[in-house]
Amino acid sequence: MSTILDTIVAEKRKHIEKFKALSSIERFQRDGFFWEIATRSLAKSLQAEDSTGIIAEFKRKSPSKGWFKTKELEVEPVVRSYNDLGAAGVSVLTDEEFFGGDLDDLIQAKVISDVPILRKDFMIDPWQIAEARAFGADVILLIAACLTPAEVKSMAGYAKSIGLEVLLEIHNDEELEHICDEVDMVGVNNRNLKTFEVDINISLGLINKIPTNKPAVAESGISNVETIVTLRQAGFKGFLIGETFMKEENPGKAFEEFVGELKSKK
Numbered sequence: 006m007s008t009i010l011d012t013i014v015a016e017k018r019k020h021i022e023k024f025k026a027l028s029s030i031e032r033f034q035r036d037g038f039f040w041e042i043a044t045r046s047l048a049k050s051l052q053a054e055d056s057t058g059i060i061a062e063f064k065r066k067s068p069s070k071g072w073f074k075t076k077e078l079e080v081e082p083v084v085r086s087y088n089d090l091g092a093a094g095v096s097v098l099t100d101e102e103f104f105g106g107d108l109d110d111l112i113q114a115k116v117i118s119d120v121p122i123l124r125k126d127f128m129i130d131p132w133q134i135a136e137a138r139a140f141g142a143d144v145i146l147l148i149a150a151c152l153t154p155a156e157v158k159s160m161a162g163y164a165k166s167i168g169l170e171v172l173l174e175i176h177n178d179e180e181l182e183h184i185c186d187e188v189d190m191v192g193v194n195n196r197n198l199k200t201f202e203v204d205i206n207i208s209l210g211l212i213n214k215i216p217t218n219k220p221a222v223a224e225s226g227i228s229n230v231e232t233i234v235t236l237r238q239a240g241f242k243g244f245l246i247g248e249t250f251m252k253e254e255n256p257g258k259a260f261e262e263f264v265g266e267l268k269s270k271k
């Protein structure tokens with residue numbers, strides 16, 4: 006039986022074939038801005054002394070929850086709040102069909118912020134990595150469930166060669182084999198991308214198997230500060246949070262209140 010991840014990846018292949026014909030990797034790299042846009046380090050930001058560790062996410066909809074607000078929800082006020090009020094990084098979903106995203110969201114987020122920007126998408130081709138760099142990303146996500154270990158190594162190697170950091174996402178013990186030197190951070194997705202089930206114990210069960218030189222990021226299903234305290238004690242440096250903020254009328258305000266509560270626990 007095919008899963009949502011299979012469906013997303015199949016659509017992604019079609020999208021890449023169509024758009025690759027319009028702009029090649031070489032063309033992205035020839036663009037005047039490609040090498041000039043300075044990149045920011047998420048790994049460093051997560052490890053800074055006073056970091057909240059929160060990678061706050063902007064997404065308009067998700068396969069598990071549908072639309073959070075409207076198609077028209079603007080990036081600017083939400084990302085400005087994330088940036089100004091304590092996010093260690095910002096994650097921007099760029100997939101249009103399943104998450105309501107847009108590459109323009111990425112470049113807008115980069116321009117109005119000074120924290121590192123993660124392009125969150127389903128990366129299966131180096132062409133998408135060049136595209137991410139051209140549209141202002143600092144970090145890309147590689148999902149182990151979509152790639153072989155050899156593909157992770159070569160795609161992460163290409164990302165590093167053009168100045169991007171790599172967050173590798175795993176979900177189980179088998180996917181630990183995808184971790185390689187070229188990867189900067191390891192994320193554990195608490196959401197089973199096949200069933201949508203979310204369980205924080207997935208992160209807690211894998212943390213001691215992640216190399217200590219790669220900052221670990223817990224992803225998905227984090228809805229309260231107590232969970233962050235638990236994950237931090239276990240060794241996580243980063244916490245990727247989307248729905249908890251995006252489901253609120255004012256995601257920026259929800260983020261501010263969350264960070265206020267987190268700081269009071271320190």
Ligand SMILES: O=C(O)c1ccccc1NCC(=O)[C@H](O)[C@H](O)COP(=O)(O)O
Nearest residue numbers: 067068069198224225226245246247248
């Ligand atoms: O969120 C989904 O429904 C989903 C379905 C299929 C593939 C990926 C999906 N989400 C991507 C993510 O992993 C989350 O956007 C991210 O980790 C933040 O999670 P959350 O805080 O639970 O929104």
